[in-house]
Amino acid sequence: MSPRVGLDQKMIIKVAAELADVEGIESITLSNIAKKLNVRPPSLFNHIQGLPSIKKELALLGMAKLFETLKDAAYNKTKDEAIIALAYAYVTFANEHPGLYQFTIKAPDTSEKELEDASNQIIALLNDILSDYGLSYEDKIHAIRTLRSILHGFSALEQMGAFGLQISIKESLQIMVEGYIQLLKRLAQKNTLT
Amino acid sequence: MSPRVGLDQKMIIKVAAELADVEGIESITLSNIAKKLNVRPPSLFNHIQGLPSIKKELALLGMAKLFETLKDAAYNKTKDEAIIALAYAYVTFANEHPGLYQFTIKAPDTSEKELEDASNQIIALLNDILSDYGLSYEDKIHAIRTLRSILHGFSALEQMGAFGLQISIKESLQIMVEGYIQLLKRLAQKNTLT
């Protein structure tokens, strides 16, 4: 009757992540997850706290994976080269993991320290890369905000099919990133002028 | 017993929009809407098709309002001035109508002609404004995509509290938009060179 499937939290989160990426985040229900694991919904409660905890874990997983992806992409690269690589990696991640990506963005019930830490890791990476441009403290913050904006905006719009297909999406991204890099240079230059 | 409250679709959508903006989009339920209207949930079905239809109407309302806002902001302005005004209006709209704004972005079940039309209205407005820069057909599309990306990305991140508060958010937007305008100029210039 209860054949001890051998469930654990990792399996549950993994199934939830697949569900999110393949079927969409609205399909993340205990019912669907349980079905995929050949188990009754209440059984999940032996391993997780409830649906909200699963969503929080998905956010953590998403941010961790995104961070790794970005870090690897920028590894051993600096300045323009690093930014370009990071931008492509970001957009590619959002495309390959549409469900998980959305959880990296979803408003985290503030005061969730773990989520904040994970998010800060990503921001620290951007900060690192931007450090080579010689920006003022404030300009660096503006630059980080702008970078996050263009990457998230582009990813979100592409994900929802907002861009037609006749004109190359990759080229749009390239032009946008190019524009961003020029902005960095202008900010840096402003700083060198006495 | 049934005092004929005088319900109609407009009222329902209005209440749903308020709910979305004030309590968050997850609070848009027939139950909550009915409560606000002093009515039982099934009564709503005399005026709307179901919860999905309410969400679709919210998307339409959001896009229509956003379009009006942007159009008014850019009225009688051209080029840089128009873009700057439009950008501020966009971000302000997202701040003032956080719930409604999210519906303007939410993936529209493709093949929803009305939604597509509403969205195209906004794109046509952007297209109009960008027409004064003398861009090639393709560059104009890249420019529209980039503009939408920066505006949505910035709005979405600000909405979720992703930006700290020590450094001026308005200034970040200003710098980002300034960068965008410079990009437009570079694209235009590229086009004038034989």
Added chain:
DNA sequence: TTGCAAAACTAATACCATTAGTTATAATAA
């Protein structure tokens, strides 16, 4: 004043998440 279309209702269904309490199993101790 009567009749009717429709507004709002109650009741019922089906699907959620979640809690409480039960059964069965796997691992450990004797």
Added chain:
DNA sequence: TTATTATAACTAATGGTATTAGTTTTGCAA
């Protein structure tokens, strides 16, 4: 090997959704 025990997975039950069916009531129009 057997007995003990912790706990995985279960069934049953609760309360919340959206929605449908069928009923009552009401306001308007003839």
